[in-house]
Amino acid sequence: MADETVHDNAGGEVTMRLWRGDPSGGEFADYVMPSVEGEVVLDVIHRVQATEAPDLACRWNCKAGKCGSCSAEINGRPSLMCMTRMDTLPPGETVTVAPMRSFPILRDLVTDVSYNYEVAKRIPPFSPRDKTADEREAGGYRMQQIDVERSQEFRKCIECFLCQDVCHVIRDHEENKTAYAGPRFFARSAELEMHPLDTNDRRELLQQEQGLGKCNITKCCTEVCPEHIKITDNAIIPLKERVVDASYDPVAWLGRKIRKRRKLTPAEAAASSPAAGPPAVQPPLAVEGIPQPVSADDAPR
Ligand code: SF4
Ligand code: SF4
Ligand code: FES
Numbered sequence: 001m002a003d004e005t006v007h008d009n010a011g012g013e014v015t016m017r018l019w020r021g022d023p024s025g026g027e028f029a030d031y032v033m034p035s036v037e038g039e040v041v042l043d044v045i046h047r048v049q050a051t052e053a054p055d056l057a058c059r060w061n062c063k064a065g066k067c068g069s070c071s072a073e074i075n076g077r078p079s080l081m082c083m084t085r086m087d088t089l090p091p092g093e094t095v096t097v098a099p100m101r102s103f104p105i106l107r108d109l110v111t112d113v114s115y116n117y118e119v120a121k122r123i124p125p126f127s128p129r130d131k132t133a134d135e136r137e138a139g140g141y142r143m144q145q146i147d148v149e150r151s152q153e154f155r156k157c158i159e160c161f162l163c164q165d166v167c168h169v170i171r172d173h174e175e176n177k178t179a180y181a182g183p184r185f186f187a188r189s190a191e192l193e194m195h196p197l198d199t200n201d202r203r204e205l206l207q208q209e210q211g212l213g214k215c216n217i218t219k220c221c222t223e224v225c226p227e228h229i230k231i232t233d234n235a236i237i238p239l240k241e242r243v244v245d246a247s248y249d250p251v252a253w254l255g256r257k258i259r260k261r262r263k264l265t266p267a268e269a270a271a272s273s274p275a276a277g278p279p280a281v282q283p284p285l286a287v288e289g290i291p292q293p294v295s296a297d298d299a300p301r
Contacts, residue, residue, distance in 0.1 A: 007091040011035060014086065015094040016044055018056065022107045028096070029053075035086065041097060042070055042081040045109075057108035065226055068160035072109050073098045078162040078224045100165040113161050115177055119185050124205070128197040147196050153234060154191035156227040157184060163221035163231060169214045180211035183221035183231045190235035193242065203239075203246045212239060 016031045031048045042060055049056050061067040063082045070081040075089065075096050089095055103111035135141050163183040170176050181189070189202050189210075206212040219232045229235075 006087045008087070014044065016048060017094050017096040018048065018109065019098045020056070020108050021105065023105050030094070039086045040082055041074055041084045041086060041095065044086060045081060045097065057106070057110045059110045066158055068158035071100055071160045071162050071165065073100060078165045080160060080226050083226060100161070102165045102171045116159070116161050116164060116184065119181050120188070123185060123188055123192070124200045124202055126192055126195065126198055127200045129199045141197060143196065147194070150194050151191045153229055154187045156229060157187060158227060159184065160226060162224045162226065166220045166224050168218070168220065169211065176211065176214065179209060180214055183236065185210070186212065186215070186239055187229060187231050187235040190239050193239065203243045206239060207243050212243060
């Protein structure tokens with residue numbers, strides 16, 4: 001976890017070590033800036049742009065932790081630049097800001113996150129069952145509060161993709177991207193699978209084509225989520241249990257039959273997705289100059 005101790009950093013100077021480059025390569029450049037009380041990392045980046053490097057590329061929109069645009073690696077930890085206060089970083093030390101390492105570089109701190117949008121297209125959409133006669137008479141299905149709360153947790157996601165960035169299954173293995181959805185999309189599938197009215201059955205797809213079995217529940221994704229979504233405990237582990245139920249538990253199998261859940265083949269699931277797009281984006285090899293991945297064992301927890 002980041003050190004959340006607040007330090008008085010006003011009045012001095014801070015060295016910002018920012019990665020500059022493009023897909024052909026690059027390197028870190030240092031910018032010494034005055035320290036200003038109350039700033040977040042994104043504020044200092046903006047001052048660097050205004051005074052030292054007008055061509056520095058960084059992506060941001062809301063500056064309020066809600067658009068998910070300003071994701072980067074601050075001192076090696078996947079974080080939102082707009083939500084990382086300068087006075088929580090070690091005083092007197094250089095602040096290193098690098099682009100997310102799991103995605104291809106566009107320029108400087110900006111990465112191409114379209115891999116995630118391709119994965120999103122492959123998740124079978126919400127498909128509600130027909131209302132019963134009683135429900136029609138009552139004006140509709142009455143959802144239980146527990147079901148509302150379960151999906152609300154996952155709907156807090158701002159699609160910053162920090163969880164995708166930190167997940168060692170793709171961070172350390174580009175080749176896995178074609179067959180791995182990643183934590184953000186396991187949470188999306190869990191949200192849909194846990195909806196009491198949904199009739200799609202995504203378990204075979206999750207297991208066979210979206211790599212649920214590759215997740216070894218290290219919880220790194222949960223640790224970096226700015227919305228504090230318990231991705232591992234509340235989405236991934238329940239999904240893994242459902243996949244096991246589907247294969248080995250006859251009672252659960254019978255329950256699904258009675259509830260008329262329809263199991264989609266991977267091909268059916270792909271066809272029912274909102275947009276069956278091209279194969280997942282294959283990013284180029286890691287750009288030289290970007291800090292190399294720590295091993296799975298050393299990844300931020
Ligand atoms: S628990 Fe670990 S392996 Fe599983 S999705 Fe999260 S970061 Fe990846
Ligand atoms: S689950 Fe959390 S870390 Fe992952 S994309 Fe959503 S908000 Fe970001
Ligand atoms: S600028 Fe929107 S989350 Fe940081």
